[in-house]
Amino acid sequence: MSGNIWVVAALCRGRLLDATYEAVALGRELAENLGTKLEVLLLGHELKDVLGTLGIADAVLCVEHAALADPVPEVHAHVVARLAGTRHPQAILVPQTNVTWELGSLVAGELGVPYVNSCTELRMVEQTLEAHTVLYGGKVEAIVRTKHAPSIFGLVSGVRAVEKGYADHAPATERITEVDVQPTSVQLRRYLEPEAGDIDISKEEVLVGVGRGIETRDNLEVSKELADVLGGAICGSRPVIDQGWLPLSRQVGKSGATVKPKLYIAAGISGAPEHVEGMKGSGLIIAINSDPQAPIFQVAHYGIVAKLLDVLPALTEAIRSRSRRGMKQYA
Ligand SMILES: Cc1cc2nc3c(=O)[nH]c(=O)nc-3n(C[C@H](O)[C@H](O)[C@H](O)COP(=O)(O)OP(=O)(O)OC[C@H]3O[C@@H](n4cnc5c(N)ncnc54)[C@H](O)[C@@H]3O)c2cc1C
Structure with a gap:
């Protein structure tokens, strides 16, 4: 297997969600085991403020476009699929958050590649990526192996230490402009705020x-x-x-x-x-x-x-x- 490891950043209203750092920490381990690079895919609009904490990655691939400002899954998935089609990553890790929940399956559908969701663990075993996943609301735990590159993995959040994926500096940044961003008729109407003043x-x-x-x-x-x-x-x-x-x-x-x-x-x-x-x-x-x-x-x-x-x-x-x-x- 060859190709880099990708993490698709989960971003909401200009802020990286903690699940992104968890995915970056796992991606770093994988990239080191495989002797390859870890790249974070950052899709959005006006992104310069969020680059400064992603230094655990080797590089950030940054796509900025007004149509990517809101987390509309179809628009983001199309961009990820297009980039994957030309750059050939080995694995694409997608944190499962409210804003990225549908992304992994849409990218997999567009590329016609395997999608393994609800992963709690991911590692290389005998040249094969092995994922531990939780099925049927936690009643069944399955081990899934795939040699297909790329395969896409949806990661359960809250499993790993956020700090391990967090750095106080920015990695090398590549701004990608050649990718085709296609707005859809789907529009985000509003964000529902959590109850004010409560703790996390x-x-x-x-x-x-x-x-x-x-x-x-x-x-x-x-x-x-x-x-x-x-x-x-x-x-x-x-x-x-x-x-x-x-x-x-x-x-x-x-x-x-x-x-x-x-x-x-x-x-x-x-x-x-x-x-x-x-x-x-x-x-x-x-x-x-x-x-x-x-x-x-x-x-x-x-x-x-x-x-x-x-x-x-x-x-x-x-x-x-x-x-x-x-x-x-x-x-
Ligand atoms: C799609 C779906 C999503 C769900 N999501 C969630 C979720 O996010 N979180 C969640 O929690 N559940 C969720 N549920 C519900 C879940 O299936 C259970 O019904 C729920 O967790 C049960 O809650 P409970 O343990 O408080 O109640 P019960 O199952 O009724 O258990 C109460 C317990 O209290 C004990 N008990 C009673 N009196 C006392 C006493 N005086 N002292 C000590 N012990 C006592 C009993 O022995 C019993 O074990 C979901 C269900 C579905 C179908």
């Missing part, structure tokens, strides 16, 4: 996740107290968000955020695949559930079989008293 749970180091086992909105207070003494935040499973007890920005899982805090306490959460998909990358998982058969115990490092209202206040008090005695809270 994907950046928290400690999360207390609450599920239907919390029973009432008022009981959220005990989980919030625990999160507070640990310096973290609360989040929830989908039923808690559907009830309106926490905002959508706090939902963990398939249709919410992917989180990987150092500590995730799952309280009254059964461990459905759609929830686990969003938190299984956490450093330390502690589950509290009254049902010893709850699936959450299969992913937890430590489990407590008990009613959460018996455990959460006791934990909070124990941590408070340790801090009063000047002891370290958790390592």
Whole structure:
């Protein structure tokens, strides 16, 4: 196999999304294993401000055009496919974000090449690219190998350390003007803003996740107290968000955020695949559930079989008293 590794940058309103840096970190590892170059494909309008953090790559291929200002998938996909058709990369990595979700499949369709989506891992094994992917909402994990060049890989975000793909300098930049940008009749009408003022749970180091086992909105207070003494935040499973007890920005899982805090306490959460998909990358998982058969115990490092209202206040008090005695809270 030959050809460079490409990462298609995920850009929203002039800002690179963290998933881009995750993809760049993975692309760097791959390029080094293959003895080839890593190039980031940056499509947009007025891009000079975002180049300064992509120095982990060997080069940025930059296409600027007014029709690329908004993330309309058809327009971007056509440009990526055209460039791939003339420059022959070995693999194209596309972070799966709201703005790039459809891109990989559209490029693959236009080029007639394989597309492997929901990849959590990608490496070279015996001259073949091997991807680990998550299927059926996390119920099945598959290993897919492809020798086709290029193959396109959609990467699950929130799996890798963003810092590994981030640099405070710009790489060599090639501005490409010869590519044909074709506007379509599809227009982006507006961006829906997340609820104002809330935190970004994907950046928290400690999360207390609450599920239907919390029973009432008022009981959220005990989980919030625990999160507070640990310096973290609360989040929830989908039923808690559907009830309106926490905002959508706090939902963990398939249709919410992917989180990987150092500590995730799952309280009254059964461990459905759609929830686990969003938190299984956490450093330390502690589950509290009254049902010893709850699936959450299969992913937890430590489990407590008990009613959460018996455990959460006791934990909070124990941590408070340790801090009063000047002891370290958790390592
Ligand atoms: C397409 C799709 C997308 C989805 N996306 C998401 C998603 O992003 N995030 C998500 O979370 N879900 C998602 N779901 C829903 C998911 O399938 C589950 O229904 C949901 O995660 C269950 O939430 P839960 O664990 O809080 O509730 P339940 O499954 O009802 O579990 C409650 C748990 O609490 C325990 N419990 C009860 N009382 C107590 C007590 N007093 N003390 C301790 N434990 C107690 C019970 O034993 C049980 O295990 C999605 C589903 C679909 C179909």
